[in-house]
Amino acid sequence: MKTLALIFLLSGFFFITVAALGVIRFPDFYTRLHAAGKGDTLGIALFVIGLAIHNGFNLVSFKLLLIVLFIFLANPIGGHVLSRAAFKSGLKPWTRKGE
Amino acid sequence: MGTKNALTKKAQFKQFVILPAALFIFWIVLSGKTDFKNLVIGLIAACLIPWLCRSVLCLQATTTPGKSYAAFDLPYGKIFVYLLWLFWELVKANIEVALIVLNPKMPINPQVRTFKKTLDHPVAQTVLAKSIILTPGTITIDVEDHVYTIHALTEGAALALAPEEGEGEMPARVGRLFNEEAEVK
Structure with a gap:
């Protein structure tokens, strides 16, 4: 059980790290949103599931799983709102050709 | 609201039974207490909230005019x-x-x-x-x-x-x- 929790925690760490690295490395706003929107969602989800497994089966674990559910609902909205606002205000996406 | 009548009986039933039930369970999970006072407050809140939000919970169909859906009547x-x-x-x-x-x-x-x-x-x-x-x-x-x-x-x-x-x-x-x-x- 502890090993399973550890696997979830470490993979969560890995995805959050990759997301942070992606935000630094990608060339423009939209591509950075790709890293932030997806990496964070899965990273946090895996991390919190790992904590729930570590804690065992009780009410606190159930609350942790509810946090995962709400992050799943909220994170895509954040990504969409940011990209929509940028697009409406006329920010041009970076392309290979314009390099 | 005129759109309210467009909801079917079944959809309305689901909306005003399933949603309070779900909210009540959510309340119990979050509070973690099952004494009488907490349960009564939770029950009142769980019944009141869907009623207060009833106009928001009735969603207009995007293509069919005049048709509306209950927000929580989902498969x-x-x-x-x-x-x-x-x-x-x-x-x-x-x-x-x-x-x-x-x-x-x-x-x-x-x-x-x-x-x-x-x-x-x-x-x-x-x-x-x-x-x-x-x-x-x-x-x-x-x-x-x-x-x-x-x-x-x-x-x-x-x-x-x-x-x-x-x-x-x-x-x-x-x-x-x-x-x-x-x-x-």
């Missing part, structure tokens, strides 16, 4: 199966993005594409737009008049979602998720 069984599939897609999407980020050459070719998918249920539109953000290399920029503007990290991701002909797997899945339900009513 939950099918949605659960869809969520499992979506979670697996999310894992794949992340591994894909992780490989791109860790690749020193950074093999990306970002592009903006549009595709059209008509969904009558407003919740279906939201589900599709959110699913696009969570899956392989694509984010939804805008949804207007059933036209989805998406930004894709790679050409493959763009084509998977909006092929030159036909429709991608995800819009088709979301369509199946909700259209059958619409016919039953």
Whole structure:
């Protein structure tokens, strides 16, 4: 059980790290949103599931799983709102050709 | 509100029985107490909130005029199966993005594409737009008049979602998720 929790925690760490690295490395706003929107969602989800497994089966674990559910609902909205606002205000996406 | 009558009896029943029940269970889980005072306060709140929000919970259909849907009258069984599939897609999407980020050459070719998918249920539109953000290399920029503007990290991701002909797997899945339900009513 502890090993399973550890696997979830470490993979969560890995995805959050990759997301942070992606935000630094990608060339423009939209591509950075790709890293932030997806990496964070899965990273946090895996991390919190790992904590729930570590804690065992009780009410606190159930609350942790509810946090995962709400992050799943909220994170895509954040990504969409940011990209929509940028697009409406006329920010041009970076392309290979314009390099 | 004139649109309120457009809800079927079954939809209204579901709305005003399932939602308070769900809220009440949520209250118990969060408070963690089962003494009489807490339960009564929770029950009152759980019944009052759907009633106060009744105008928000009645959603206008996007194409059929005058028709409206109850916001929580959803095919939950099918949605659960869809969520499992979506979670697996999310894992794949992340591994894909992780490989791109860790690749020193950074093999990306970002592009903006549009595709059209008509969904009558407003919740279906939201589900599709959110699913696009969570899956392989694509984010939804805008949804207007059933036209989805998406930004894709790679050409493959763009084509998977909006092929030159036909429709991608995800819009088709979301369509199946909700259209059958619409016919039953």
